[in-house]
């Protein structure tokens with residue numbers, strides 16, 4: 001009896017250890033069959049009409065050529081080639097540990113903060129390789145905002161949270177107005193307009209995440225990167241964030257990493273599918289990916305038959 | 308899962324798992340805890356008994372104070388505890404705040420009396436004001452010259468602090484001491500109060516009223532204080548340091564309307580004491596003759612135990628702590644920031660940094676005598692500073708607590724979640740902006756807590772003082788940082804070797820209790836800061 005329960009709990013930890021760790025590589029085959037990590041998406045998924053226009057005619061803002069990323073000796077991304085269109089929502093999906101976050105962090109050079117990370121190849125933003133010597137990562141990050149997986153507002157007032165980017169970037173202007181505008185666009189204004197002086201940490205998780213989005217858009221960046229922004233939220237908060245992302249795409253280029261395939265299908269125009277080992281297997285219009293993907297592995301992954 | 312097991316009862320006494328070892332272990336741990344607490348408690352009781360000698364009082368005296376103070380207080384505590392915990396919180400703060408504020412006022416009094424004169428303080432303030440104006444002007448005229456601005460921010464105040472105070476002090480006419488204090492101390496506190504109230508109540512009017520009331524209250528001392536037998540100087544300190552915080556607190560309790568009945572507690576205590584005094588006077592009971600009384604705190608050491616006092620060492624300890632605050636804390640916190648935020652983490656240099664960090668830990672364990680010898684060699688023999696001065700004492704003990712300051716500050720900085728740094732960098736902040744705007748504000752309460760605890764360690768250190776030559780007895784409080792000084796533990800050590808038993812049992816105990824009270828207050832402040840600013844998640 002003891003022996004039975006031992007093995008049982010062992011395999012339990014195995015299936016849970018999927019996020020981010022190296023061990024996730026080993027447990028990938030479990031993942032597709034685990035109903036709790038991925039929803040089973042059938043091919044009759046409802047894709048909205050936003051992505052009907054031919055995406056190939058769009059201007060490219062971000063482009064990578066033969067991009068490799070290593071953490072010490074472990075390769076996390078293998079020769080990624082991708083062209084991300086402006087003012088569209090691009091979703092990045094794939095199993096845990098396949099390098100989605102790594103790719104996102106390459107775009108605004110947040111990987112510079114990881115000592116172990118090493119990057120080969122080109123990543124162009126508006127035609128300029130961001131890894132060139134004459135690029136200041138701080139300036140780059142002022143053009144590319146980022147929203148993280150777990151809401152991480154500063155322990156400051158709501159107002160100061162939103163104004164933070166303006167302050168550090170030395171942006172001039174009427175802060176009251178900019179803060180209000182950002183909070184409105186993040187669909188948070190009505191809920192917090194009477195408590196701008198209270199701490200951002202006093203908000204609920206969903207509100208905190210919208211606060212982080214307001215903070216990211218306040219300095220008016222060109223691109224917004226989102227790393228699983230709704231994965232820590234309940235369904236109601238998630239759907240609010242999703243609505244918000246669709247609105248943002250009217251002005252910004254949004255790149256969103258998500259674990260949730262329905263979400264990708266609902267909100268994105270283009271979808272990139274990364275698979276284990278850090279390969280970009282397929283990148284195309286979202287409805288193409290979800291209705292008729294070219295690669296069998298992508299189809300297997302999307303339908304939950306990963307293997 | 309368990310289907311392979313045979314049938315049969317799975318419950319009942321036979322099936323229970325033995326917990327004897329666990330129980331035995333728990334009992335042992337409990338025993339250890341009790342033993343430790345008991346040992347410390349008995350020691351404290353013993354010392355407190357020696358210091359206060361409650362049994363030297365008449366029985367009647369003890370009984371009347373029990374009736375007027377102890378019983379009502381116990382009843383009130385029982386009520387607050389069982390019925391109204393909110394009011395209980397209010398009661399604790401309402402009693403504690405005035406006490407702490409009074410002690411603080413005492414500290415400020417000592418500072419102005421012995422360390423910086425009111426005029427020096429005024430001149431320092433004026434210099435800093437001029438410096439701030441120059442920096443602001445420079446900022447406006449040359450907005451982009453970053454390096455130049457840095458030089459100005461560091462250089463101008465330093466230069467002004469070097470020259471301006473002397474000029475001001477040599478002016479032929481100076482305002483009276485009380486006026487100078489009013490301008491240089493009461494006005495800034497009134498402004499701060501007004502600003503605070505304005506922010507709290509979001510009303511300019513309320514802020515202005517609060518500031519005006521503070522100023523008027525302090526200025527009233529010029530006329531009223533002599534009438535009630537205080538100097539205007541003391542009156543002003545009392546109003547600004549005790550009156551203002553207590554007033555603000557009482558006001559906030561009434562405004563929030565929760566636990567108002569707790570405000571009765573300090574009145575109960577104060578009234579009880581007053582009544583006890585009246586009753587015992589009327590009935591002619593004599594009180595105890597404690598060693599630790601007002602005279603002990605305010606007079607100098609003496610050859611006769613009855614006259615012996617603790618004032619000069621008290622002042623010496625305060626001066627030493629000041630030296631530590633301005634020398635060891637900036638160095639220690641700076642080192643901690645470098646090690647946590649900037650030092651290389653990988654490669655050969657990272658290994659060197661690791662080695663340094665391990666050795667900082669080792670330095671924290673080096674015996675204090677060794678630091679005394681180091682201080683002697685470094686500051687007195689090599690640096691040419693006079694032996695036994697507050698400056699050398701502060702430097703030496705500052706060196707001793709430096710590792711503790713570094714380690715505790717490092718821990719506070721490390722506790723700032725990385726997600727916050729990431730958020731800041733993601734917004735396009737530079738490393739400096741991230742450290743200044745996010746990491747340091749978030750780590751500050753932890754850093755302060757650690758620093759105050761380190762101060763607690765510093766105030767009790769004895770051996771280094773012996774070695775750097777702090778004299779056994781100092782009869783007048785040191786007038787400057789370069790005079791010979793004594794600190795509380797040094798004086799206690801002197802008393803411990805007196806031949807007269809009254810010194811070794813009575814006066815010594817009084818000194819120990821004073822030292823412990825200061826220590827407990829500092830640790831209490833550290834705990835309050837920690838609890839107040841602890842992250843709420």
Ligand SMILES: Nc1ncnc2c1ncn2[C@@H]1O[C@H](COP(=O)(O)OP(=O)(O)O)[C@@H](O)[C@H]1O
Pocket residue numbers: 019020021022025071076094095096097098099100101102103114116
């Ligand atoms: N800071 C890091 N140090 C070392 N390895 C890392 C680090 N971050 C990610 N990795 C590794 O890189 C791979 C990709 O991780 P990540 O980009 O976080 O995947 P995803 O976001 O798709 O779950 C994983 O194997 C992970 O273990």
Ligand SMILES: [Mg+2]
Pocket residue numbers: 020100101102227
């Ligand atoms: Mg990720």
